Amino acid sequence: xxxxxxxxxxxxxxxxxxxxxxxxxxxxxxxxxxxxxxxxxxxxxxxxxxxxxxxxxxxxxxxxxxxxxxxxxxxxxxxxxxxxxxxxxxxxxxxxxxxxxxxxxxxxxxxxxxxxxxxxxxxxxxxxxxxxxxxxxxxxxxxxxxxxxxxxxxxxxxxxxxxxxxxxxxxxxxxxxxxxxxxxxxxxxxxxxxxxxxxxxxxxxxxxxxxxxxxxxxxxxxxxxxxxxxxxxxxxxxxxxxxxxxxxxxxxxxxxxxxxxxxxxxxxxxxxxxxxxxxxxxxxxxxxx
Numbered sequence: 001x002x003x004x005x006x007x008x009x010x011x012x013x014x015x016x017x018x019x020x021x022x023x024x025x026x027x028x029x030x031x032x033x034x035x036x037x038x039x040x041x042x043x044x045x046x047x048x049x050x051x052x053x054x055x056x057x058x059x060x061x062x063x064x065x066x067x068x069x070x071x072x073x074x075x076x077x078x079x080x081x082x083x084x085x086x087x088x089x090x091x092x093x094x095x096x097x098x099x100x101x102x103x104x105x106x107x108x109x110x111x112x113x114x115x116x117x118x119x120x121x122x123x124x125x126x127x128x129x130x131x132x133x134x135x136x137x138x139x140x141x142x143x144x145x146x147x148x149x150x151x152x153x154x155x156x157x158x159x160x161x162x163x164x165x166x167x168x169x170x171x172x173x174x175x176x177x178x179x180x181x182x183x184x185x186x187x188x189x190x191x192x193x194x195x196x197x198x199x200x201x202x203x204x205x206x207x208x209x210x211x212x213x214x215x216x217x218x219x220x221x222x223x224x225x226x227x228x229x230x231x232x233x234x235x236x237x238x239x240x241x242x243x244x245x246x247x248x249x250x251x252x253x254x255x256x257x258x259x260x261x262x263x264x265x266x267x268x269x270x271x272x273x274x275x276x277x278x279x280x281x282x283x284x285x286x287x288x289x
Contacts, residue, residue: 068232069282071275074110075119075231075254077246078103080238080262087262093137098264100145104152107192109268111156113275117191117229121246125165125199142196143173150180157189163224164198193228200248223249230254233278235271237263255281 078099085095103120110118122142128135153160162177177196207222220226231247234254241258243251257274259266 069279069286070114071233071255071278072115073117073119073229073231073233074115074275075121075234075247075251076106077121077234077236077240077244078263078266079121079236079240079244081264083238084262084264092134093141095264096138096141100141100149102264102266104149106266106268106271107153107158107190108156109271111158111190113272115190115275117193117231119163119193119195119228119231119247121198121244122194122196123164123198124195124245125197125202126245139169139173143170143176146173146176146180150176150183153180153192154184154187157187158184159187159189159191160184160194161191161225161228162194162196163203163228164196165202166197169197191228193225195246198224199245200243201245204249220249233257233274235259235274237261237266237270 081095081099082092083095084098085092103122107118123138127138130138150160160180160183162181166174166177173196203224207219210222211219228250230250230252231254233256234243234247234251235257236242236244237259239258239260247254255278257277259270259274261267261270
């Protein structure tokens, strides 16, 4: 039997097998079968190949989400507070207070603008390299502001969740985080994830130590917040154009928007423009397909 005849026989058998399972069959042209009709390659492929794992449910959901022109899940690297303060002759502590005020304001805006999940980079594992006095002041401010502002966010129906290490931030901050999570855990509004003493490399390494196989979906369950969706859009303020060890796994397919404003100057209009830029990119991408 010649090679083309053998190939055609195999194609017929495979097609009958696929049709018996309610599937469609598609085959790429090969040198062994130069006379195969190109119509086969135009058929829609409706199921995975034999031995190929099906896409996990989370991945399917993410692909459906990506088709939307609206960013429903947003992450922000809120950078530039110290430089903002220094440019105004203020203390670095003043800059961090202004940053915290802006966080609360932008969360309220995000709720109104239809964002479903917002992830904020509050304190990185690298921030421990700053002067001890600054680190102590920042952690103390965070504990105080979480205590004071959790009730405001609760009033907006926000659910708070903190991701990152909790073994070295101190009792006051740890207690504040736990209290805020308990207060808001039943809220059905926007989910806000605050990355505090967080580093993506650390997150991935810790997940890898516990990983026992099963693919990306199983690995993602071992990250700090398994229920958190991958962000549609990641924004960074202050003119810097890097991720700085933030959500390296989750942001693999995120659109990136870099803003020139320092974080305390990132207002509602800045957020709206960032969301609009995302929407324009998605519409342009859909039109190009």
